[in-house]
Amino acid sequence: MIRIRFQVRGVVQGVGFRPTVYRLAVERDLSGSAWNHAEGVTIEAQGAAELLADFERVLRQEIPLPARVQSVASEAMAAIPGESGFQILESGRGSDLRPVVPPDLAVCAACTAEVATPGERRYRYPFTNCTYCGPRYSIIARLPYDRPHTAMQAFPMCPGCAREYGDPRDRRFHAQPIACPVCGPRLLLRQPDGVSTAEGEAALQGAITALKAGQVVALKGLGGYQFLVDATSAEAVQRLRDRKHREAKPFAVMFPDLASLQAACDVGEAERVWLASPEAPILLLRRRGGGAVTEGVAPGNPNLGAFLPYTPLHRLLLAGVDRPLVCTSGNLSDEPMAFEDAEALARLGGLAEVFLTHDRPILRPVDDSVVRIDGDGPTLLRRARGFAPLAVPLGLDGPCVLALGAHQKNTIALLKGGELIMSQHLGDLTNVEGADLLARTVDDLLAFFGARPERLVCDLHPDYASTRLAEQLASEWGTSLVRVQHHHAHGAACAAEQGLKGPVLALTWDGTGLGSDGTLWGGEALRIEGPACERVGHLKPFPLPGGEAAVREPRRSACGLLWAVRGAGAPPPGLAPAFEGPDWALLQAMLAKNLQSPLTSSIGRLFDAVAALAGLQARRGYEGQAAMALEFAAGNRAEMPYPWEWKDGIADPAPLVEGILSDLAAGRDAAFLAARFHAALADLALVWARLGGLREVVLSGGCFQNARLTERVSARLADEGFRVHRHRLFPPNDGCISLGQAAVAAWRN
Ligand SMILES: [Zn+2]
Ligand SMILES: [Zn+2]
Structure with missing residues (x-):
């Protein structure tokens, strides 16, 4: 014994x-x-x-x-x-209990089988869950994680559920959200005016009928409201785009099962594992030719965000409709996802024909996570359901730190006891709803983890809602406030994720962030060592006529870049159609008077300018659309890079612009330009890496969501003996800023 x-x-x-x-x-x-x-x-x-x-x-x-x-x-x-x-034994002994808030988990195989088996107690019951699966973070009001502290407190257990809950041999032993048709939540079908028209199975069937008829259904899902619509119907998808004011940005598609997903997309072994995982994220997959999914779901995009049903409710719906469905956040573009019932009806009432809802409250919004897999492993592009708010041990010892992030694709991060707790993706803070969600999430994390931050961290930008909240909290709590430059935070995030403290060379390429010299940065090479950051190189700045307006109009970046390279003049022939009437002259006048034309070293804006010059994307669109058009145009083509002009680490894009203009004059197509441009960026990375003189190189920033760019840059640097590190478990976009801010503050000891 x-x-x-x-x-x-x-x-x-x-x-x-x-x-x-x-x-x-x-x-x-x-x-x-x-x-x-x-x-x-x-x-x-x-x-x-x-x-x-x-x-x-x-x-x-x-x-x-x-x-x-x-x-x-x-x-x-x-x-x-x-x-x-x-x-x-009962837990909770001692006062040093490290709080654990589990993330929401996709329905497990056992529950799926139970729901599909006639005669089982939970046959066709949409809220079936067990200790291995079901809602967690989205329904927990406070710790300890017991049923009375969750959204399930309004549903007393029936004797059958109580027996399962109390039996250690049962897979529902201590499953706090345990529910069944006798005692648990039930479905309701509502009209947009709130009147309910059906319950239970009839409500489910009503939604299935609506979807088959091409109508838009607002579904109260696991972590918030979602819009569903038939992904095989061009008219239905267009109707949703019109109502959501979302013109071209790709929609994610949920497939009834793996077989139908594989018919539409290429799925590798690693991707199959992720699709079936408890996180069940949206995966960016390469589309196969043809297929049932209509082009309008992701116009001009060779990839598709695809996923499988991750709750019994989604499974029952998808099986009933038996075709892929667009499944996207229930919001108007730029607003956070709706998750409370009254708010959803008020905000989304005019956007959907019917609401399939239920009486289990959602206590905080948790979006679907997004993952892309490449040869080297996964990259998390959006970190939310399945991941938040799991603590990640990063070995960042020091005081308790709360970092409030930046402005777009925002997250916040709490550093406590050497572990990093990142919030779910909160989205953009451009409106009141976004700022409210930010403040609620701060309260949430502090309460859950019993944290009293000794340091607060924010961006340098004075007008971000995150900066203003950090200033307010710092003064209320009497804590110190650390302001970390945006790209310093990017580089530090990637380093910290990889367990590095520096010195590293960080290539931080993104849209824009406020630089320490007051200009807009976004094409930087930074030497980072702990809390210290030195700008080793950058793109030579060019003006952005109209400032922020340039983000949605790539043609403005092109106009500013041409101004910087050639001075005043007429637009090149290919670009002229993008400027109607007096537009060009107006922008030129702004540039001449230096009115609302901030300087930027942003590679994101350089992408925009090149996409406009190449005739791919001149006007309107969503953030990153122009860069994606260039990425897709380049495909796997290998061409000679455009040249740069160098002066002390500053890369002047003038020869690159002249090269593009002469290629255009010679009638070369956009694919050729795009391939040369990507090759030029790999060159740029290499020159900066050599200049940095450090073996470790980290890549961060929204530009590295571009798979081709990331692969080319990584390969080019690795060939020369550099060790290249990329984001894996945290996003390369601004979703990682809070992590980088927390790391810099922790390193300041
Ligand atoms: Zn289960
Ligand atoms: Zn029950």
Whole structure:
């Protein structure tokens, strides 16, 4: 008889870990106990040596998702004579309990099978869940994570559910959101005026009928309202675009099952694993030719954001409609997703024909996460459902820090006890709803994690809602406020994610962020070492006539770039059609008088300018659309790079612009220009890397959402012996700014 104590660390609380341990122990005739505590889960197990060895092997290697075991330490103990049975002990002993708030998890295989099996208690029940799956973060009001502290407090358990909840052998042992048709939430079908017209199965069927008829359905999903519409119908998709004021930005598509998804997109082995994971993100996949999904879902885009139903409700809907559905956040463009019922009806009432809703409140919005896989692994482009608010150990020791991020695709981050807790993707802070959500999320994270920040961090930009909130909180709490330059934060984020403190060379290429010299940066090479940051190189700045207006009008970037290179003059023939009437003359006059024409070194704006010159995208569009057009035009084509002119690390794009103009005059097509431009950017990266003289190079910024650019730059640098680091678990776009801010503040010790 042997007794061993195992200390297990990782994602092991709130994810069904202890019931699994219970089963493993009972199956092996082991006695002992398991309990949660500050550092994870401790297990004491006693029994025959070979059975204990097998128990440890399974513990280390075969624990099912969503639990993630990081480490198992074991030590032998004196056996307890006569001990019998295995117990799960109550947690919460001691005051140093490290809070764990589990993320929302996709429906598991067992629950899926149950919902699909006639005769089962939960047959066709849309709110089925267990300890391995279901809502978590979106329904937890406060800790400890017990049912009375969740949105399920309004649903007293029926005897059947109470029995399952209390039985350690049941997979619903201590499943806080446990529910069934007798005691749980139910579906409602509502008209846009709020009048309900059907309940339960009839409500589901009503929504299925509406979708088949091409109508827009507002669905109360797991973490907020979503718009659903038939993805095979060009008219239906266009109707949704018109109502949402979303002209061209791609929609994600949810497929009924893996087979139908694979018919529409190329799916590799790693992608299959992600599709079936508890995080169940939207994956950016390459579209196959033809297929049922209508072109208008992602116009001109070779990729498709595709995912599988991740709740029983989505599964039942998709199976009923039996065709792929557009599944997109329930909002008007630029607003946060609606998640409260009254608010959803008020804001979305005119946008959908019917609302499929239910009576389980959503306590905070959690969007779908977005992942792209390439040869080297995953890149998280949007970090939300399935990931937030999991703590990530980054070894950033020091004071408790709260970082409020930037302005677009925003997240906030809390650094506590060496772990980083990043909020879900909050979106843009351009309107009141966005700023409100920011403030609520600050309250949320501080309450959940019992945190009292000793330092606050924000961007240098004085007008961001995040900066203003940070200033207000710093004065209320009497804490110090650290302001971190935007691209310093980008580089620090990528370094911190990789466990690096520097010195590293950071290539931080994005739209724009305020630089420490008052101009708009976005094409920088920075030497970062801990809290210190030095600008090693940058793009030679060019003016942006109209400033912010240039973000939505690539032609303005082209006009400003041409002004910087050639001075006043007529637009080149290819660009002229993009300027109606007096537009060109007006912009030239602004530039001549230096009116509202801030200087920028942004590579994002350079992408815009080149896309406009190449005739790909001159007017309107969503952020990043022009850069995507260039990325797609270039494809896998390899061409000679355009040249740069160099002066002390400053890259002058004049020869590049002249090269583009002469290629255009020679009748070369956009694909040729795009390939040369991408090659030129790889050259740019290499020159800066050599200038930096450091082996470690980190890539960050929205431009590195561009797969082709990222691959070319990485390969070019790796060939020359540089070690290139990319974002993996945090987004390269401004979603990582809060992480970088927190790292810089922590490094300031
Ligand atoms: Zn389940
Ligand atoms: Zn029940």
